[in-house]
Amino acid sequence: MTARKKFAFTAFAAGALACALCTAPAGAAPLSGEAAFALAQNTAIAQADQVVASLGDASGDYYLDNGKAVVNVLDDAGAQKVRAAGLTAKKVRHSSAALTGVKEKLDSVRDVPQTAWGIDTSTNQVVVTVYSAATPATAEKVTTATKQYGDSVRIEHRTGKLELYIADGDAIQNSQGRCSLGFNVKRGSTPYLLTAGHCTNLGGTWSGGDVSGARVVESDCPGADSGLLTRPNGTGPGRINTGQAITSAAAPKVGERISKQGSTTGGGTGQVTSVDQSVNFDVGVLNHEFGTTAHTDHGDSGGPAYDGSKGLGTLSGGSPSVSYFYPLTRELSAYGLTLA
Incomplete structure (x- = not known):
């Protein structure tokens, strides 16, 4: 935490x-x-x-x-x-420090795609999710790793497959993929575009909307899921395309009602269901993600989650029942950025 x-x-x-x-x-x-x-x-x-x-x-x-x-x-x-x-x-029985300790020990379990774990403060447990796309060996490996922690851990089984939502999708795109703009940001007085790292990992130049010829400046995925592009057409507004101004960044809270935007599914709302999740996508583990009930799909990658004027994160991907976002506070800190 x-x-x-x-x-x-x-x-x-x-x-x-x-x-x-x-x-x-x-x-x-x-x-x-x-x-x-x-x-x-x-x-x-x-x-x-x-x-x-x-x-x-x-x-x-x-x-x-x-x-x-x-x-x-x-x-x-x-x-x-x-x-x-x-x-x-x-x-409750368990302190934040105790649950964080359990979660960090589980983080040492490697090579277990299609699983995720993180702290659910509403149940005072570390919740381990195993998706049906996981192999039996992976499911057994994760289950065995949790047995020593008693009731501080709960295992959930969900149908579906975790996917990074990059594909057809107020879009930014290049010759290899299509994603969504997360937030307009600045480093000093220089404007940039913030999106998902698994998008910028594709390299090349990006365009879309009022942007053309944007180049990759930073790209971090897996581990994090952050990507930064130049904004050659000048500074963009610090707001969602609905007109909602974004004036600050904040950490999400379990139970918080949020809004989201994506170039495929458009707007929508949801609720934060987990924070500080370690999510094992097929490309590798993404750390510090937060899970939500918001509906997203391919092409929404990099799109923003927000609560009123607070920016919360950029979309990584998910399954039919959950959408995972990477925290905006971490992205701004890692790259030395401020909101536009």
């Missing part, structure tokens, strides 16, 4: 934060249902981040339930602190 900065926290601070974020300016138009939900959800995330930081090792992190934060605690003292902050507490 991502390390968090430590904050002093009081119930008063939580109430003040909620008030500051939820009160519309005098004379402002009422928020739509979706906008109001997004605002309340982001308020819950900010509050939960603070209270979890104050709990330290006594926390099992948190998740969102219909936009409201549920904080996992290990003892009654922690539960009291969470309730004093106006949030819901849930007693």
Whole structure:
């Protein structure tokens, strides 16, 4: 899990934060249902981040339930602190540190395509997913590796095959494939295009929309799944093609409602189901992915996941039941980028 900065926290601070974020300016138009939900959800995330930081090792992190934060605690003292902050507490057995340790040990299991694992804070477990496309030997190898961890691990079997979604697909394309633009970004004052690394691994020059002759600057896949292209036609807007402005990058949270865009399937919504996943595609393992229920398909690769004005990640691929994205915060940090 991502390390968090430590904050002093009081119930008063939580109430003040909620008030500051939820009160519309005098004379402002009422928020739509979706906008109001997004605002309340982001308020819950900010509050939960603070209270979890104050709990330290006594926390099992948190998740969102219909936009409201549920904080996992290990003892009654922690539960009291969470309730004093106006949030819901849930007693669990495993700390974040313990589950992270289990997940990192599983990361040493190699050569197991068509499997994935990561922490599900809503069940306080590391969830290992084995797809039906995995060979029996792979399924046995992964299952055997989990046996020593008891109820801190749960195995799920899903039908389908994990695929990187590169193929026919507001598109950016070259002679070998077609993908989707994730985010317009900058390094200093120079504009770039951010997309998936398994797309930029194809090399060549890319075009699409108002872009032509874009060249690959960075390409990382497997391990990460990030790719950076030049933007020879000048700076592009810092917004989704729906008009939604993207002004910041944030880490996704289990249960968070998100939106996505892709050149094949267009817009849509979904929910974050897992974070910090190790996903074993046929090309190799992609680390730190987050899983969602959003529907995506071939050609959507590199397209953005976002929550209101927060950018969350770029699409890698998935199966009929899950779509995996690589976190935008990691991409910006790795390449020294800011949003356009």
